[in-house]
Amino acid sequence: MEFAFTDEQAMIAETARAFFTENATSERTRKAMAADGIDHALWTAFCQELGLSGIGIPENAGGAGLGLVELAIIAEAAGAQVAALPMLGSLAMAAQAIAAGGSAEQQAEWLPRLLSGEVIAGYVHDAALTADGNALTGADQFVAHGAAAQVFVVTSNTGAWIIPADAAGVTVTACTTMDQTRPYARVALSGAAAAPLADAASAIAAAHRAGFVTVAAEALGGAQAALDRTVGYAKERVQFGRVIGSFQAYKHRLADMMIEIEQARSAVYWAACAVDEGSDEAELAVHSAKSFAADTYFMCAGNMIQLHGGIGFTWEHDAHLYFKRARALQSMLGSGNWHRERIASMILGDAA
Amino acid sequence: MEFAFTDEQAMIAETARAFFTENATSERTRKAMAADGIDHALWTAFCQELGLSGIGIPENAGGAGLGLVELAIIAEAAGAQVAALPMLGSLAMAAQAIAAGGSAEQQAEWLPRLLSGEVIAGYVHDAALTADGNALTGADQFVAHGAAAQVFVVTSNTGAWIIPADAAGVTVTACTTMDQTRPYARVALSGAAAAPLADAASAIAAAHRAGFVTVAAEALGGAQAALDRTVGYAKERVQFGRVIGSFQAYKHRLADMMIEIEQARSAVYWAACAVDEGSDEAELAVHSAKSFAADTYFMCAGNMIQLHGGIGFTWEHDAHLYFKRARALQSMLGSGNWHRERIASMILGDAA
């Protein structure tokens, strides 16, 4: 029992933080926002130079081993910069699904290309998907970075498949999306022939757990950055002849952010650890982390705007990047209420 | 259209405020708390000397005329002192029911005695009440000041009756109650023979609307008093070499109380006025007022404790009287969620 980073984990955190802080700049992110929402050069550098893209993927599947704790560390660092990267869909969900549920051939075919960044995958989920053999019909309106993906992992509640984006019967429509760092696409399948993953249940479980934890970790990073940047502003901005951070109401708002963030930090690493250790608490933990961290982020990003005053409401300032990402993290992969209702069902049984 | 007190209303408000401030002292209230929760001398003085007990009861029924606006004014003033009086059960609910739904004989028999304070009535409601003819079987666990009542108005969802407390088949059990200024009693009816009110529907509607508005008005008065007393404390108490009211976080907490109270004030008088004028908005308004004002009171009374620090948590200080009354007003006559769900049904239709 030791709820602190190991030396190796601390090193990964430091490496990731330095990498994203230096490279995922506002300027580069805004360029990506005006295009397909991906800083492709950054993604290539992350995958090929930093060598962290294989984290969370078993070594025998071509990954770097390690687990969700390390994946969370990276997602936290990327989230702190609102980096415009396909990490969630391509690595945390699609690659995790293939690593957990794909055959050896499927893993060999796709994982090296996903981990190298050569290919970007999207994650498509449709509970109402119909499969006629492996000919899939259904749609997901909100596939993160879907228009930039060359391949999709597609899941229903019981099945999982892989299908290239240019396969017959696949229609991808890019959407103007509030969070331009992670634009959605509508992916429609109309009798599209897909390759089934060998172990669908494992693939779905792995993708969802990793997805929840990654979203939560991103939210944690974003919330902390929103606080840090606001703290910086509070020390510089003068109003009424005082730095605004000297106003107690302002201080208390910052304190409230920190109180939530510290809990979100516990939530994210509890969840990552619980999944990695196969703990009985894993389900409780991932639902807790996703709902709590996303709400924390939204609260902090909203405060970031409020506590910057007028400037925080301009396009030019980065506050809106955090705010929009925070909103997106709240609503994607199940709302906070949905996750809490899952927890209530565990405790209280299903609702009447 | 003139949403301000008339001169007469302002005078009633001033009279009531002066009366309760002078007479409903903490010392007297605490004596009542140790007994049956009623300051009997105060009730007699209110009914017989002040001459305001007939407000809201038509003149032809022996009342003073006027309406719920004036009744709300009085309840607000009594609530500001957490006065230990049977106003809610005896006047706002039982007398209103009799005035609205009783026969001329019933009105003549009961109203003069209720308005003079000679007799105290309780209001018993049991949706599941069974009536075999006029022999009633059922129970209400939470009859305000029930143990001090000599007569009960009993309602189900469709019927309304009068029955003396000492009638055969009536069992009254006093309960130790968190809010000692308004102790509950359990009133059980076991084939008890009661006199039906002539117009049950009118009686029930009048009692409930007046009950909701009275509770809301009491809550408004209590919330304002909680704020006023805390403001007084904020100007005197020194910590860290400063009056605590100079701390911005403290100031903002007071401001938040005022923001809610001002809305509660609008709610109470909107509701009272809407009922008096027979407006289409009356139902919306009474549900709004009951839920909003009670929540406001609870928030303000909680803050009253918090902003007084340790002393606010002692029996000796009056803060707990406000706090417990606030909780009682939240849970009685339907919770806030229940009232809001009623409003949701009006707007959205019934829940699926």
Next chain:
Amino acid sequence: MKLGFSRADELFRAECADWLNGQMAGEFRDIKGITKLTASPERRKEWEQQLAAHKWSCIGWPEEWGGRNASLAHQVIFAEEYARAGVPGRVNHIGIELAGPTILAFGTDAQKQRFLPDIAAGKTIFCQGFSEPGAGSDLASVRTKARLEVVSGQEEWIVNGQKIWTSLAHISDWIFVVSRSEEGSKGPKGLTFLMMEIDQPGIEIRGITQINGDAEFNETFFTDARCPADSLIGAPGEGWKIAMGLLAFERGVSTLGQQMGFRNELDEIIAAAKANGAASDPLIRQRIAKAEIGLNLMRYGALRMLSQTDHSKIDGAALTYKIQWASWRRALGELAMDVLGQAGEVADGAEYEWDTLPNLFLYSRADTIYGGTNQIQRNLIAERGLGMPREPRGDV
């Protein structure tokens, strides 16, 4: 205390509704339902001239200046019917609600003659120059400077500095500017209130894009900008008094029109919830009920303010109104998004432009900032409303 309207009032309501609905179904049907402040400014100026032509432009003003000297009840009714008919907000809101009443209260007869008829007629659009980049919430920290000079034998004010958050400056004709005219003065002293024509070489306007992608606000730069000596309202050094008087006009009848806009937004949320099934979610139901309650309490709070006989006294309802509506609307924006779900985060077209509800969500984050942040509002409430000690000014 009486909430109902008289029979005569109801006839007036019908008259308003008939005329407004007729306009919105006829000549001006192209602007019906516009909620974005920056949309179709030219057509909206034409609309406001049409209002003036039928004496609906400023019914609360005295008749001699283009108004109808309307009773409170009539003003309430007109504001409500205006919004109910889906008529877009006034691009000359500042002129009608703030500049006009300020000139009426503090201007000279010549100034009244010069400005009021054109404001009433929709020919002169005003914007306001209060905030500065270094002084968002701290209105008294004005650094923009004004000095009186004789130019070609005429006295003129020469203004240098920068204003920010000048809403709609890019479509306005005039701006009123609070500037520092006494060298070395500090805070609220030594300020002067000027009206300046925007179309001149010394004034440059740059749009500020907001987080919703729209550009309602501007930075306005003054570089030896000029106005004649008689553009001054009040006396030199009285600028603070005039500005505070002007801000008091913000709590006028227009709040009821604003609320009708809120009503439309809430109704759109209710319709969306019914359409997509969110209306059966008990948590959403509670929030919609709370929004409904809050909207009504704003309405009755505003009626309490307006029914006050002693207008010199700012009572509790008036002091708390700004933070009340701003907080309510921010919560409404969040409710809207939770009703819409992820669909609310996707726009219809290729442009970064948002429908009413997502736009409400984004724009409402500004509501709690402009016109005094929620924090400033709480200070005011505690200090003016409850007599708490004032926040000390520092010397940084």
Next chain:
Amino acid sequence: MKLGFSRADELFRAECADWLNGQMAGEFRDIKGITKLTASPERRKEWEQQLAAHKWSCIGWPEEWGGRNASLAHQVIFAEEYARAGVPGRVNHIGIELAGPTILAFGTDAQKQRFLPDIAAGKTIFCQGFSEPGAGSDLASVRTKARLEVVSGQEEWIVNGQKIWTSLAHISDWIFVVSRSEEGSKGPKGLTFLMMEIDQPGIEIRGITQINGDAEFNETFFTDARCPADSLIGAPGEGWKIAMGLLAFERGVSTLGQQMGFRNELDEIIAAAKANGAASDPLIRQRIAKAEIGLNLMRYGALRMLSQTDHSKIDGAALTYKIQWASWRRALGELAMDVLGQAGEVADGAEYEWDTLPNLFLYSRADTIYGGTNQIQRNLIAERGLGMPREPRGDV
């Protein structure tokens, strides 16, 4: 990073559980499940002596002073099993968690010999004298005075003044007192930390009845109260340093035991909700889920604190812990009442005495006050955690 416990840890857990459950089913079954701090003090002293007899009284202490020098994991496990078994909280909490560690850290060898064995053995019950009537949150504003005098050839401290909120003083043997020993000193300077025996003519204790009808707290009056010179911890004038060191011990392993008490409370709410149907209300379900999440996050926050290798640094988890649990518990009290409905406002007997959940509702209003109000906590977080300017002290 590792959350799981080792096989050896689990064996230790079984050992703890066995012993504790055995006690609670046997000799001490009469005190099982007591949650009120003031209930059955004599029997609970006996229980704590029983703990000591089996070396369970202070397992984290060094072995030479009656502890087991237990690892963090074992301390966590014991604290959890202690609460899980329904064992009442320690009446000598202050002695074991605060006074003992303070003496260990700052005391002389003679003081350790004098006090530690008796504290460990449950023979000396301590309470704390920090707060004063004029200085609830402002700990440094101590007015209680101490002076050193020679009495019958012996140096003695003579103490005059008043303390308040001295929890359980009426059943305690000793009190530690922070007093002002340097005439004219102000704030944290010139304070002295003394240990005083309570049973003496100079000390008078008056109970303070709380809003739940219970009387856990006291006022403690010192009128020429005395203690020998060697009752001083540290040096005269070092009282603030000692007191702050002591408060840091509050963030120890006992937090986990406290949390197990919270677990029991939440479980009782869950059982009540299932029993009365509130469990099918979606709004209640959300709040119970939030409470469950919050409780787990407290647990993992505490484990983060305890896993810190560098204990000199107070990190974010430690700084935010107090307000986190106090706010959580206050919300829990409100949830409890909303689950119970009006039934929660009615007591079983004729006395004004409350079952666990209504008592939680009332008592939890103190949680956000004592040990530093939520407001003070936010100051600390912003100032120490985020480097914001400190609130200026006034001179009133």
